[in-house]
Amino acid sequence: MLLSSESATIDRSRPLPSSASTDLRQWETPYADALERHVARGPIQLMVPGHGGNDLGLSARLADFIGTRPLELDVPMLMDDIDLGDGSPLSRSLDLAAEAWGARRTWFLTGGASQANRVAALAVRSLGANILSQRSAHSSFSDGILSAGLAPAFVLPSVDLHHGIAHGVSPAALDAALDAAEREGRPADAVYVISPSYFGSVADVAGLARVAHAHGAPLIVDGAWGPHFGFHPDLPESPARLGADLVVSSTHKLGGSLTQSAMLHLGDGPFADRLEPLIERAVAMTASTSSSALLLGSLDIARHSLATGEDLIGRSIAAADAFRAALREDPRFAVLSDGFGAFDDIVGTDPLRIPIDVSATGVTGHWLRQRLIDVDAIFVEMSTATSIVALIGAGKTPDLDATLRALVAAVESAEADAERATEDAAHFPALPASGRLRMLPRDAFFADTELVPAAEAVGRISADSLAAYPPGIPNVIPGEEITAETVAFLQAVAASPSGYVRGAVDSRVAHMRVTRD
Numbered sequence: 001m002l003l004s005s006e007s008a009t010i011d012r013s014r015p016l017p018s019s020a021s022t023d024l025r026q027w028e029t030p031y032a033d034a035l036e037r038h039v040a041r042g043p044i045q046l047m048v049p050g051h052g053g054n055d056l057g058l059s060a061r062l063a064d065f066i067g068t069r070p071l072e073l074d075v076p077m078l079m080d081d082i083d084l085g086d087g088s089p090l091s092r093s094l095d096l097a098a099e100a101w102g103a104r105r106t107w108f109l110t111g112g113a114s115q116a117n118r119v120a121a122l123a124v125r126s127l128g129a130n131i132l133s134q135r136s137a138h139s140s141f142s143d144g145i146l147s148a149g150l151a152p153a154f155v156l157p158s159v160d161l162h163h164g165i166a167h168g169v170s171p172a173a174l175d176a177a178l179d180a181a182e183r184e185g186r187p188a189d190a191v192y193v194i195s196p197s198y199f200g201s202v203a204d205v206a207g208l209a210r211v212a213h214a215h216g217a218p219l220i221v222d223g224a225w226g227p228h229f230g231f232h233p234d235l236p237e238s239p240a241r242l243g244a245d246l247v248v249s250s251t252h253k254l255g256g257s258l259t260q261s262a263m264l265h266l267g268d269g270p271f272a273d274r275l276e277p278l279i280e281r282a283v284a285m286t287a288s289t290s291s292s293a294l295l296l297g298s299l300d301i302a303r304h305s306l307a308t309g310e311d312l313i314g315r316s317i318a319a320a321d322a323f324r325a326a327l328r329e330d331p332r333f334a335v336l337s338d339g340f341g342a343f344d345d346i347v348g349t350d351p352l353r354i355p356i357d358v359s360a361t362g363v364t365g366h367w368l369r370q371r372l373i374d375v376d377a378i379f380v381e382m383s384t385a386t387s388i389v390a391l392i393g394a395g396k397t398p399d400l401d402a403t404l405r406a407l408v409a410a411v412e413s414a415e416a417d418a419e420r421a422t423e424d425a426a427h428f429p430a431l432p433a434s435g436r437l438r439m440l441p442r443d444a445f446f447a448d449t450e451l452v453p454a455a456e457a458v459g460r461i462s463a464d465s466l467a468a469y470p471p472g473i474p475n476v477i478p479g480e481e482i483t484a485e486t487v488a489f490l491q492a493v494a495a496s497p498s499g500y501v502r503g504a505v506d507s508r509v510a511h512m513r514v515t516r517d
Helices: 030-040 057-066 068-073 089-101 112-127 139-148 171-183 205-214 272-286 293-308 310-328 336-342 365-376 400-422 441-445 484-495
Strands: 105-109 130-134 151-155 190-194 201-203 219-222 246-249 262-266 346-349 353-357 387-391 449-453 466-469 473-476 500-502 511-515
Touching: 030 068, 030 089, 030 293, 057 068, 068 293, 089 105, 089 262, 089 293, 105 112, 105 272, 105 293, 112 139, 112 190, 112 219, 112 246, 112 262, 112 272, 130 139, 130 171, 139 441, 139 473, 151 171, 171 190, 171 205, 190 205, 201 205, 205 219, 262 272, 310 353, 310 400, 336 346, 336 353, 365 387, 365 400, 466 484, 473 484, 484 500
Parallel strands: 130 151, 130 190, 190 219, 219 246
Antiparallel strands: 105 262, 201 346, 246 262, 353 387, 449 511, 466 473, 466 500
16 A cells, blocks of 8 residues: 555534444445345236346346346335335435435435436525526536526636636625625525535535525535545535535445435525425426336445445545655645645545646646556546546545556656647636626527537527536536637537537537527
8 A cells, every 4th residue: 555644634614523323223224125125025027127127038138237136126116115105114214314414304316416406406496586606516507597497696616727627615705796696686595506626625514504594595515526525534524414405415426326326415404494395396306207226225325334434434535645645755746635725715625536736747637537548447537637636435445556656657658759748738728717697598598599600609698508528517508608718618628538518519519509699
């Protein structure tokens, strides 16, 4: 292993850790156990799904692909002793999840955090049409704004201009934005912020909740990247315990459940009574009527593993700390989170995210990420022109020694191929500011539209939400004016080795959909 760990976190407001890991009930997995009991009966399934829970007939190839156990556990909804009734195993698993994250109530979702974002938008629409959102929100929340017919106003996050990355919002910035909305006669009916950020910065959720509540608005926290928060003393606390009213949790990201599974937590705050039935209705409207038992079971088990896995999570943190310490010893690398103290909105850092500054290597983050994939089969989460971001799943200890060796080897190999390694560095534009909102997103989406060459779209109103992946933050939303800077940025992302623009009508963003004049 790498040498001894050294904490890189900034912790100016660390609350007491949760006590969920000491509760013996958290060792239970009621829903997963119920699925296993069903399988143990050896049922003959004359019902959906069509594979019948076995490897016979047309299911033979599928069983070869994933094994027979997933087929057996792929049980449909509305089954006695599994998910029917208030006291069902699923209901008990939901109660345990709410307890583990400090929520009044938790919903298991099989549409990912994207579904949770849309649920949140639909739920708060009943409180009023005006929402104040952090401008760097994920594109799924922009979709929710559109679907719900919300009227958005925005609060800008702090931005690291050198690296072109967005962090969070401070309580002071939120208070000023809410004051401005009230002066304009559009007081916010709800507030939406992100913590942690894609790069691991953690906002002052408790302070943000106090500010939002003082203005009469519930606080929604997109905590998609922090499902593990609250399960170790060296991790930030769960936002639900810090006063957030709704928390989006993408459990599969670092919490260990299967891809596409997520949770939505309702905090036990001043808006809980009003929000609970609204969320229930929004979940029913957005959820599949054939939700995957495999995804739901993985959420039950992930909750159990997080709540009882403090020692394993501690090993992950120690490994990540040691990796950061080793990076600091090489002058070609730096740890981006070491500079988070310069931003007043950041009060903590997720130690399981490792954003690496590669500015001094002579190569771009995009080139380095692709080199790691092609040569070493090492896949990091994302890259920018100046950085790559690695993450470690809670309770996991990947081979970080091999990763460090591969990073060094890649940089050294680039010295012989400097032109290829740096060719996109000078041409990659800075993160653009958003254009002016000229129409409500829903009105722009349903307006008469036309496709025009991207150059001719400048100054026009976008009918689409376009988000560079990663990280999936919309650079333009329906109703916003398209700027030349946005066009240049999106086209550069689309042309980069790992770039993708969600919502684009063609892969190179050569055309854009705009409202008719």
